[in-house]
Amino acid sequence: MQLIPVIDLMAGQVVRGVRGERSAYRPIRSSLCESSAPLELAPRLLERAVSDTLYVADLDALTGGALQFDIVVALLDRLPAVHIWLDGGFRAVAAIDALRRRLGARAARVTPIVASESLADAESARRCLDAHREHCILSLDRRQGSLLDAAGCHAHPEWWPQRVIVMTLDSVGAEAGPDLDTLRSVRALRPDAQLIGAGGIRDAADLQRAAEAGAQAWLVASALHDGRLDARHAGA
Template sequence: MQLIPVIDLMRGQAVRAVRGDRASYRPVVSQLCEGSDPVTVARALCQHCDATRLYVADLDALTGGQVQVAVLQQLLHALPGLELWVDAGFADADAAQQLRERIGTDAERVVCIFASESLGSREALARCCADRRAAVLSLDRRDGRVLDAAGCWESPSLWPDRVIVMTLERVGADAGPDLDTLREVQARSPGTKLVGAGGIRHEADLAAAAAAGAQAWLVASALHDGRLPPVRR
């Protein structure tokens, strides 16, 4: 099971996710490092997980504000071997391309996450995921309800090779992973590589997620709380 550490960005700081309720997020307090500076937190997380991939949720952008381009540039500059997965509420492929252009030369290491809660239409889904090997789609749900104006959940023929199964109420909730939804998505598209998100508490949860078909999992709280040991090659 591959661990993909996560940073939630809000107003230039790394914050702690709480059940996907973005209004309640506060600056992160971590056993891995001091403070909530995004670069410091990112370096500590990636070192702990032996990870070269980091997921960043830009909460400013996701709540209608501006993308935190300067922070993304700082992360890419400080961690030159890093691949940055960025969820910034992209409504379509043009929005993602605009971000890459603003980031500049390091944009080749950015993977834009196209999320069902943000995409504007089925046509946008098809265009964003036209390159199946490069694109990443996030299927989002909260409290049993899919967040999906574009119809992503019902369009597995348009899914890229990699799909995130995001159960928002489990994010930062210490409630265990949502393996039922993971299995549901796997049944719709057996060949898709699934990345889970939310709920991991300890190593047993990771083992159960792997057994359920996840190839990777997005993790933050269990890392900050010291409940997952360092990954060693």
């Protein structure tokens, strides 16, 4: 099981995500260091997760603001061996194309997350996923049992790229365990896809259950910050 550490960025700081209630997010308090600065926290998270991949959720961009591009570039430069999965609220092909142009040579180290919550309609979804199928990841998002999916991505597994995130926002930071039922239902729709879970992991036992349910990787934040999960010692 691959651990993918997550940083949620808001106004230049790392915040603690809880149940997707973004208006209530506050700067992180972490056992890793006293700072909530992304350049301080990111290398420590990666070390604890034994990972060369960092998931960056830009909450400013996800809520309609500008992408925190300078921070993304600073992370790439500070961590030259690390690949970033970037959830920047991408709503159209043009937004991803513009990001890749701005990144230049760094674009090879950034994977755009195409999130179902950000796509407005089926045409936008199809164009994004077709144009960037080889290097994007689709995130299938839900909250409180409802799909966040105006474009209908859940109903069209033939649109999906090879890698798919199963994102249950209610589980994020909630310490309630991973949503394995949803993971299994998505796996049934596309058995050949590489599934990445998100939210709810409390410890190594949860990771083992997630792997048995078909997850090949999991996005993790709180359990790493709180010291309940340390892949350096747990063999995750």
